Amino acid sequence: MTNISNLSLLTMILFVMIPVSLSYLFSLGIGKSAIWSSIRGVVQLFFIGYVLTFLFSIPDWQGVGLWVAVMLVIASLQASKRGKGIPYAFLLSFSSLILIEVFVLSLWIVFDIIPFRSEQVIPMSGMIIGNSMVATGLAFERMKNEFHDSKGEILAALSLGANASQASQLIIRKTIRAAMIPNVDGLKTIGLVQLPGMMTGLILGGASPIEAIRYQIVISISIFSSVSICAMIISLVTYRFFYNRKMQLLEEKGGKK
Secondary structure, eight states, X not given: OOOOXXXXXXXXXXXXXXXXXXXXXXXXXXXXXXXXXXXXXXXXXXXXXXXXXXXXXXXXXXXXXXXXXXXXXXHHHHHHHHTTTSTXXXXXXXXXXXXXXXXXXXXXHHTTSSOSOHHHHHHHHHHHHHHHHHHHHHHHXXXXXXXXXXXXXXXXXXXXXXXXXXXXXXXXXHHHHHHHHHHHHHHHHBTTTBOOHHHHHHHHTTOOHHHHHHHHHHHHHHHHHHHHXXXXXXXXXXXXXXXXXXXXXXXXXXXXX
C-alpha cells in the first residue's frame, strides 16, 4: 500500500475549504465550526494512532481490556445525552453496550472467527460499540418523542383498562423499528452503492477481495444484531420510567415541549 506523505496529507486542506467557502457564500454560519471540527478530527486521529500503537505493543488482554473499557464509557456518556431526563440513562447505556460487546466478542472467539489479538479485537469492537451507541441514543430520543406525540392515545388506552406494557406496545415497536431501519437499508445496498469501510481498508492493506468480504460479512451482520438487541433492551426497560408506581403516565422526561 502506498504511504501518504505529510505533504500529500496537507492537500486535504483544499477539501476542507470547499464546505467552509460554501458556508460563507450562503451565510450558513458554520465556517468556524467546520474548520475547528476538521482540526480536532485530525488531532484526535493522530492521537488515537499513537495510542493504538502503544496498545498493540502490550499484552493483548491488557490492550483490549483497557481500550474497550474506554470506548464503552465514552459511548455510554454520548448515548445517555439523548436520554436526558430519563432515570439511569448512563447506567442503561453502559449495561446494554457491555452486554452486547461481551456477547459479540464471545461468539467471535468461540467460533474462531477472529483471534484474541488487539490488532483485530479493538477495531472490530469499536465498530460494534459505535453503531450500538448510535442505536441506543436513537432509542432514547425516539422513546421520548413518541411518548410526547402519543400522549392522548396512551391515556385513552390506560382509561380503557390497558396496563403500561399494553399501552406502550406501539411505541416500543416504533422505537425498535426506527433504530433498525438504517442498518436494514444499509445491508440491502452493501457493496453495490459503496464499498464498506472495513472491506476497503483490508483491500488497501493488501488482502484479497474475497477475504475482505468475509470480514465485512462478519462485522455487518454483527452490527445488525447488536443494534437490534440494543434498541430492544433500551425500549423494553425505558418505557417503564414514563409511568409511576400506580401505572399512571408521568410528565414528559425531557422530550418535546
